[in-house]
Amino acid sequence: MQRNLYFDALRGIAIMMVVAIHTFYACEFESWLSICAISMREIFNMAVPLFLAxxxxxxxxxxxEDKRQVFAFWKKQIPKVYIPVLFWSIPYFVLAILEGQSILENVLLFFFCGYSIYYFIALIVQCxxxxxxxxxxxxNSVMGGVIICISMICVALISYTSITKLPLIVFAGPVIVWLIFFWLGVYISRNSRDYNIRWxxxxxxxxxxxxxxxxxxxxxxxxEDME
Known part of the structure; x- marks a missing residue:
């Protein structure tokens, strides 16, 4: 099958955004220049939604057509992303144990892609x-509306509580937080493109x-918490 250069370019942009996210620091609302920097940082946050879409x-x-094909799809796709993340989680697991951290907690982090930013793999598996x-x-549009409302509620809860003190996998790993972007990708692939881009x-x-x-x-x- 011939590669689609358009989507290759999108992936390339998303990869550069991921690099920017982890090297670009901006959080002070002190001037228009800092606000512009923060705005750029927010634009870079499109990386994960873009990958999911x-x-x-x-x-x-x-x-x-049947359950057999569904299981064949899972058997083929999930190991492709899950096995590599287990391999790259080994150094995190070993260092955590050597530092005397909880074995049970780290076993859970290991198998549930809880180290670093590996939550994305858990997210893809759920998708x-x-x-x-x-x-x-x-x-359908109704389910799309339901998904986006639930996702917004989840994001609001994360923003207005101290849940972010928990491991990243806990608040960023559940698929419902991101599902609308994956859903949009599936929806676009299965429907004609007769929608109005203005909206x-x-x-x-x-x-x-x-x-x-x-x-x-x-x-x-x-x-305020620091003060």
Whole structure:
């Protein structure tokens, strides 16, 4: 099959965004320059949603006629991402044990992709597991609205509580937090592109403004906690 250069370019942009996320620091709302820097940082946060949407777009085209095909898909796709993350989690696990940390806690972190940013693999695995259900029962505008509302509630709870003091896998790993992006990829792959992009742009702008407001709130809450 011939590669689609458009999606290769999108993946490349998403990869550069991931690098920027982990090397770019901006959180002070002191001047217009710092606000612009924070805005850039928020734009870089599109990396994970972009990866999820692209993944949903490509595997969303798959057709499952029976349970045997579903299990064959899981058997093929899940080990591709899960086995490598187990391998790269070994150094984290060994160092944690050598430092005297809880063995049980680290066993759970090891098998549930809880180290570093490996939560993304747990997220992808959950998306693979949900794909057949999404295709059969969730590809309509009503379900899309339900998913985005639940996702927004989850993000609000994370922002307004101290849940972020927990491991990253706990608050960023559950698929419902990100599901709307994977759902969008699947939805676009299974439907004709007759939608009005104007409403999409409006949604993007509103989302961007809300992201900046959330960052400001989180920064102020962090400063207050430190004081």
């Amino acid at each position: 692209i993944s949903g777009f490509f595997i969303g085209r798959m057709v499952f 693979y597991l949900l794909l057949p259900v999404i295709q059969k029962k969730m590809l 999409i742009l409006i949604g993007v702008i509103i989302s961007f403004v809300l992201m900046v407001i959330e960052t400001k709130f989180r920064h102020e809450a962090t400063v």
